[in-house]
Structure formats: C-alpha cells, structure tokens
Amino acid sequence: MVRLNKLKDQQGIIFNLLYSVVAIVIALLLGGILIYLSGHDPGKAYYHLVYGAFGNSYNLAQTLLNSTPLIFTGLAVAIGFQSGLFNIGGEGQLYWGALATAVTALTFPHLPGLILLPLALLAGALAGGCWGVIPGYLKARTGAHEVITTIMLNYIAILATTFLLRNYYKEAGPVDQTPLIAESARMAELIPFTRLSWAIFLGLAVVVLSDYLLKKTSIGYDIQAVGKNSAAAEYAGISVPGIYILTMGFSGAVAGLTGSTLVLGLFNRFITNFSPGYGFTGIAVAVLGRNRPWGVLLAALLFGALEAGGMSMQLYARIPADLMRIIQGLVILLVAAPAFIQLLVGSLLNRPGGGAK
Amino acid sequence: MNVVELKNISKSFGNSLANDSIDLAVKRGEIHCLLGENGAGKTTLMKILFGLYSQDQGSILINGAEVEIKSPRQAIELGLGMIHQHFMLVGRLTVTENIIAGREPRRGILIDYAEGMRQVKELTATYQLSVNPGARVEDISIGEQQRVEILKALYRQAEILILDEPTAVLTPQETGELFAVLKKLKESGKTIIFITHKLKETMAISDRVTILRDGKKVATIATSATSPTELARLMVGREVILRVKKAAAMVGKTVLQADHLTYYHKKNNRQLEQLSFVIKAGEILGVAGVEGNGQQELEELITGLSRNSQGKIFFKGKDISSWSIRERRYAGIGHIPSDRLKRGLIPDFNLEKNLILGSEWQQPYARKGFLDYKVIRENSKVIIERFRIKTSGSQALVQDLSGGNQQKVIIGRELRREPELIVAAQPTRGVDVGAIEYIHKLLLKMREEGKGVLLISAELDELLSLSDRLIVLYEGRIVASGNTVDFTEAELGLLMAGQGRGGVKNGPTE
Numbered sequence A: 001m002v003r004l005n006k007l008k009d010q011q012g013i014i015f016n017l018l019y020s021v022v023a024i025v026i027a028l029l030l031g032g033i034l035i036y037l038s039g040h041d042p043g044k045a046y047y048h049l050v051y052g053a054f055g056n057s058y059n060l061a062q063t064l065l066n067s068t069p070l071i072f073t074g075l076a077v078a079i080g081f082q083s084g085l086f087n088i089g090g091e092g093q094l095y096w097g098a099l100a101t102a103v104t105a106l107t108f109p110h111l112p113g114l115i116l117l118p119l120a121l122l123a124g125a126l127a128g129g130c131w132g133v134i135p136g137y138l139k140a141r142t143g144a145h146e147v148i149t150t151i152m153l154n155y156i157a158i159l160a161t162t163f164l165l166r167n168y169y170k171e172a173g174p175v176d177q178t179p180l181i182a183e184s185a186r187m188a189e190l191i192p193f194t195r196l197s198w199a200i201f202l203g204l205a206v207v208v209l210s211d212y213l214l215k216k217t218s219i220g221y222d223i224q225a226v227g228k229n230s231a232a233a234e235y236a237g238i239s240v241p242g243i244y245i246l247t248m249g250f251s252g253a254v255a256g257l258t259g260s261t262l263v264l265g266l267f268n269r270f271i272t273n274f275s276p277g278y279g280f281t282g283i284a285v286a287v288l289g290r291n292r293p294w295g296v297l298l299a300a301l302l303f304g305a306l307e308a309g310g311m312s313m314q315l316y317a318r319i320p321a322d323l324m325r326i327i328q329g330l331v332i333l334l335v336a337a338p339a340f341i342q343l344l345v346g347s348l349l350n351r352p353g354g355g356a357k
Numbered sequence B: 001m002n003v004v005e006l007k008n009i010s011k012s013f014g015n016s017l018a019n020d021s022i023d024l025a026v027k028r029g030e031i032h033c034l035l036g037e038n039g040a041g042k043t044t045l046m047k048i049l050f051g052l053y054s055q056d057q058g059s060i061l062i063n064g065a066e067v068e069i070k071s072p073r074q075a076i077e078l079g080l081g082m083i084h085q086h087f088m089l090v091g092r093l094t095v096t097e098n099i100i101a102g103r104e105p106r107r108g109i110l111i112d113y114a115e116g117m118r119q120v121k122e123l124t125a126t127y128q129l130s131v132n133p134g135a136r137v138e139d140i141s142i143g144e145q146q147r148v149e150i151l152k153a154l155y156r157q158a159e160i161l162i163l164d165e166p167t168a169v170l171t172p173q174e175t176g177e178l179f180a181v182l183k184k185l186k187e188s189g190k191t192i193i194f195i196t197h198k199l200k201e202t203m204a205i206s207d208r209v210t211i212l213r214d215g216k217k218v219a220t221i222a223t224s225a226t227s228p229t230e231l232a233r234l235m236v237g238r239e240v241i242l243r244v245k246k247a248a249a250m251v252g253k254t255v256l257q258a259d260h261l262t263y264y265h266k267k268n269n270r271q272l273e274q275l276s277f278v279i280k281a282g283e284i285l286g287v288a289g290v291e292g293n294g295q296q297e298l299e300e301l302i303t304g305l306s307r308n309s310q311g312k313i314f315f316k317g318k319d320i321s322s323w324s325i326r327e328r329r330y331a332g333i334g335h336i337p338s339d340r341l342k343r344g345l346i347p348d349f350n351l352e353k354n355l356i357l358g359s360e361w362q363q364p365y366a367r368k369g370f371l372d373y374k375v376i377r378e379n380s381k382v383i384i385e386r387f388r389i390k391t392s393g394s395q396a397l398v399q400d401l402s403g404g405n406q407q408k409v410i411i412g413r414e415l416r417r418e419p420e421l422i423v424a425a426q427p428t429r430g431v432d433v434g435a436i437e438y439i440h441k442l443l444l445k446m447r448e449e450g451k452g453v454l455l456i457s458a459e460l461d462e463l464l465s466l467s468d469r470l471i472v473l474y475e476g477r478i479v480a481s482g483n484t485v486d487f488t489e490a491e492l493g494l495l496m497a498g499q500g501r502g503g504v505k506n507g508p509t510e
C-alpha cells in the first residue's frame, strides 16, 4: 500500500486520469456483460451510447446540457471537501438559488438584461451561500456534523421554497410554478433548438476561478490547510471556524448557481421539485473528479454523456434506462473502491514487488 | 559461544537496501546493543531474525546450527522473543490473559485461568517484574505494558529477548526500572538484544554494541572499550559534538513574562497553577518535567493555542493574554510544537507550502492575498540549503521526509520569521543524533542573537546542556526553579517525580 501511494504521488494527475479511465472501462465492460445477459447486443448498445452522447451537434449539446448543473453541484461538493467538509446540502442550496433568482427576475422585469441577469445570478448565489453558511456556522460553533445538518436543511429548503411559491409567487393554474420571467432575463441559447445556454460557460468560469482561488491565493491556501490538517492550520494562526463558515458559504453559493442557471437558461421560471437530485449526483461527480475543479468538470461531462447516450441507447437499442443507471453506479463504485484498481494499475505499470513476506 | 549468528544478511525494499551484507554475533548471556540512527536497518534485521521478513541473502545460526526461520512461531520455538516498538496487547483483557493467550494451561478442554495466574505470578516473582496479573492491560501504565510484553516472551520460554527501542515510550524513571529488569534477566542467563539510537542507554546497559549505518554494519565493540563520542562518530559517520558548548549568557530586556498563569483544562482535569516566570533576551529557560505535568498546557498558553487562563502573559511588555495565535506569531513568537506531525506540518502539502505555513498572508510570499510562487520557491530553496534539509526538492511531500528533516522544516520555517521568542517544545524528540546536534546549535545561536527561548523538554541532557535557567513542573506547579548550574541530574529526576525537598532551589526566577 505504501508503495502504491508513493506511486500515485509520483504520477500525480496522469495517474488519476489513467486510474479513472481504467475504472470507466471496467464499468463499461461489466455493463456490457449485463446488457448481453439481459438479451441485448452490447455492440449496438454502446454504438448508440457513444453516438447519442457525441454523434452530432444536437447530441453533443444534450451532453453539455446534462453536464451543466452537475458542474456546479459537483464543484460545490469539491469546494467543501477542500476544507474537509462534506456538503450534502447542495440540493437545498440550489432550490434557494433557483427561487431567489426567479423572484429577482420577476420583481424587476423592466431592467435591461445586462443588469438583470447578473443581478439574478447574484441573488441565487447569495441565497445558496446563506443556506450553506448555516451548517458552516453550526459546525464552527457547536461542532454539529455538517452531514447531518445539511441533510436536514435540504428538507427544509425544498419544503420552504414550495411553501413560498404556493403562497406568494404562484402563477394561476394547476401547476406549482411561477410565471415566466422576462425575455431579457433569460440566458440565450447557444445552438438553436437545443436549449443549451451559455450557463455552461459560467460553469467553466467557476471551475477556472475555484481552481485559481485554491491554488494561487492565500485564502485558498488556508482552506486547504484546514482540510488537510486542521490542528496545524490552527497552530499557524488560521481561524478554523472562520474557514468552515467561509467554505460552506462559497460551496453553497456555487450550488445556488445551479438553481439560478436552470431557471434563467432552461425553465425560465421556478417550478417545485424541479431537481432530479442534482445536489446528490454532485457528490458522485466530486468523488469521480477527485474533488478538484478540473476533475469535476471532466466527471460532470462524463455523467452528462452517459445520460445523453443512455437516452439514445434506450430509444434505439431498447436498453432499459435502469441498465444505464447500473453502469453509472458501477463507475462510481469502482472509483470508490480504489484499492482494487490501484492494484491493477500498479501491476499494469509493472513495478517490481518487494517488502514483507 | 554465540547463541545468535547472522551471516551476510541482505534485504531490500524496492530500490532501497535496508540491510547490506550484515554480520552479527551475539554471545550467550550478554546484553548486546544494536545501535544506529533511524532508518539504519535495525528493525529490519531483527524482523528477519524473528521470522517476520525473509532475507534476500545470508544465513542465520542459532546455537551454532543453521536454521531457516519462516515465521515468528518458529522463532519462538527456537527460543526467541521480540518486544516490538508498538505493543501487541489486547487492552480489554487482563495481564494474565494477554500473557497466556495461545498457550493457555488447560484442565480438560477448559482454560485453567487460576493456573495461568499462578504461573504468571511465579514469573513476576522470579524476574522481579512488578505487575498485577489481574489488572486490565488498558488500565496499566506504558511501562507496565512493556513488562507484560516481556513476560509474554518469558512465558513462551524465550532465551533470547529482542527489544526494539524499548525506552522510546518510557519516562526516565521507567527506563531505570527497565534496565534493572534487564540486568536481572541477564543474571539468570538470558541473552538480550537491545535496539536503540541513544548513546547513553547503550553505555549504561550493554556489554557489547554493534553499530549499523545506512544498512551496513560499521563495527562491533565492547562497551567498556568505547565512549559516547566514538559511538556517535561511528553511528553518524562524522565527528559529532554531543554537548554543544555555549558562551556565557548576555541577557537583555525581558521578552516574556508569565504572571500567575492558572489554567483549567476543559476535558480532563489537568491544570496549571500560579505559574510565574520571565525569559530575557539572550537566554534559554528550560522547563523540566515528566510529560503530562502541564508542559503542553504551558506551550499552548504562550503560543495562544488556548487562551482561557487566569493570569497574564506579557510579551515585550505588552499584555498578550487575549491575543490570537496569528497576532502573537506576527508580533514575533515562533513555535516548534511538541507534536510535529499533528501541529507543525501539513504532511501532504509539499515542502515549499509547508515552509510558508503561517506566513501565507504576509509579504513577500503574498501580496493582497495572492501567492507569489516565485518567492515561495526561492524561500524554500534558501531554507533547504541553510538548514541542510535532505529532500528531493521543494515539491517533495513533507510526509516523505525523515523525522529529523521534518523537524528541520519546522525549525527552518520558524527561524526564518526571525522571532524574538521561540517556544521550542520537545525539539529533538525522535530525531537522529546528527540532527539533534544541529538543532541544539540553532537554539544556542538564537540565544546568542539575543532572542528568548522557552525550551520544554523531557530530555534531561538537553535541558542541562542548553538552558541558562530551569523551572521544574510537577502536577502543574513550579516545584523548583533556579540557575541550571545549581541542579544535578539526579536532583532533577527526583524533583520531576514529585519528590522535591520542599522549596529547595526556589531561587530567583529572573
């Protein structure tokens, strides 16, 4: 194990990439066996998987569209993790982000887009951030474990936003949703008829920004110091509680942007229960992306591709959607079972063994 | 007559050669020290003998007959017993249960616990290893646990006992007791192989000593025919000054003043009571005491890691009692923490990042919150060179450095800040002789430069050779204080054990 860890350090990013690729390939192989066993043709299935994800500009747009929210939620988890916190509250934070954004856009319909859009985004980030600060504060003050508090706060957020919607912002009609926001507040489509908006670029920007923040700034240094050894951080004069609060705020803000971009770029309104669990999928994305911003980007793209490809597999190769979920699950499982794959990669790189008998 | 003979033993781990053609002959009934710095290959060699590792080459002879030892079980059958650096006891079980485990006396199919207890009592009486056979292992002290390990080996009829750095975990008193036990064992005809990197212990206990360096055997000599200085030279491979010379103190203004510090710990009830002392520029104040008598609390109070105390702390005349850690650091207090891996370093940060820990917001490493890696790298190069840190470079992870080099990282970083006061807690713990010498020189250099040093240490030698003045802590109180020259080692030992002759040496604390 010691040897393998050393090996991992030596190879750094290359190793991580190689490692993840091996995990994905094994998952796809196992998935292929499952597809075969369930009476389908794996070759055909995987052709449609790849074609459905990258085959033409429309399919590619679907992949990116699916990836966008996951970039944000994955990043939110990864950022929390940098200071050693496990933010499972992305789901709740994104609901607040979505509601705040929708309400802002609805409140100022006459503002020009150039002002309204940033304002609405800011409102979403702020709302998500505030919701993230709560568990951060509880952790800092009372030591309450953030996993528990963020899970609880998810329920409160989802129910509270629904309550507010029904009582104050609901459009007349049977559906629990706000009226449409003004045209000027919508994020423009990148490719016509694909619904892919430039929210993806905002995601990219946040990736670049987080990466820069973590690597090149003093505050990023402090965040990582707390995550890697909070006792030493304290020794060095870093306020550990302060960093917890700050990181959770930052993480919550990024999660909030998930909701904002969905409102401004996709639904153009707030709808109850609109998220199919982006906040939770973000955890898997962060794990797969090794909690690093660029890793999260790649992982989100992979998830988006699997989603889009899975859809076409289902349509054209008649593979049940559940199989796709199983393959996704396998990818995560294999990434989360590092010992096994490390061993495999270790022997692939063919390092001579040594050590105890 | 050699009971154990190792011939031409080699063992490598990956690319590193831990044992390189080592010969070792141990005579029956002797105490044989295996001396070497950390990483010299002592543990590896003994694990080969005990059947835990297999050698790449070489042979083992027990009582003159060549044997192949494939497992500890086989080693035990051959009369070997090994007491590891980390004990292998079950805390929830009693002393007796731990000792007889696997070889229980039986009555029919049942374990005859009473008989086991009787046998253990007999053993403790024979070898004067005082330990209560009925006590739970988790309730007894580390020193007693070690005796249980020894009893375990004796119960299995070991004739040759291997002890791997047994004193590392003991207080000076317990070390004394262990040595008495070992002498007793020797008298009764047992052979003892004693692994250590401490010169004093080697001189005190052994008949002969074999020195290892970088996996090679350097020499085997009779202890009576050698000296600590020679041993240090053989061990490190160059001349080592064991007791650094120091010039007379040139004391200046008061740097630190503690005024009736009283501290109640939140969790357990350890406390400090009414601690008052001063440290002047250009002097080293040593804090002696058995660990757990308030040293850690004192360290934390002065550096700001804990603040809820009564009493006051003045630094250069200012009351800093309520200042944050960062404020104190920025004001000029440096800190070498007693637990270097837990507090002093971020093991999976690389070297250059560890070297700015605590300065990451300050010029020239950062400007308005943006890190300047060019300066950071330059800084790291300077420190690596100046403090002779052995590493592959600024990008190396600190967790891959040896203990001594990790300590140099901390000291290099703290001294680079040019503090007015340095709180050095256990600065040489677990560090090689060569590095100890170097660290001592650095502390003395600080003193010469007119800085104040608070030296908290469990090593009496260190305290006596470095400190200008001493305070002795016992159960959170200063039980004695005075000029170092007025204390003998024996006196200090007694004071630390709480057996001070009421009020002796309550000389001036300033």
Ligand SMILES: Nc1ncnc2c1ncn2[C@@H]1O[C@H](COP(=O)(O)OP(=O)(O)O)[C@@H](O)[C@H]1O
Residues within 6 Å of the ligand: A355, A356, B013, B016, B017, B018, B036, B037, B038, B039, B040, B041, B042, B043, B044, B045
């Ligand atoms: N299980 C192991 N795997 C890899 N390297 C090891 C292992 N055990 C020891 N080594 C290496 O072998 C060398 C000798 O170690 P060791 O025998 O523990 O030294 P000592 O006991 O004298 O401090 C060191 O460089 C150490 O890093």
Ligand SMILES: [Mg+2]
Residues within 6 Å of the ligand: B039, B042, B043, B044, B164
């Ligand atoms: Mg060892």
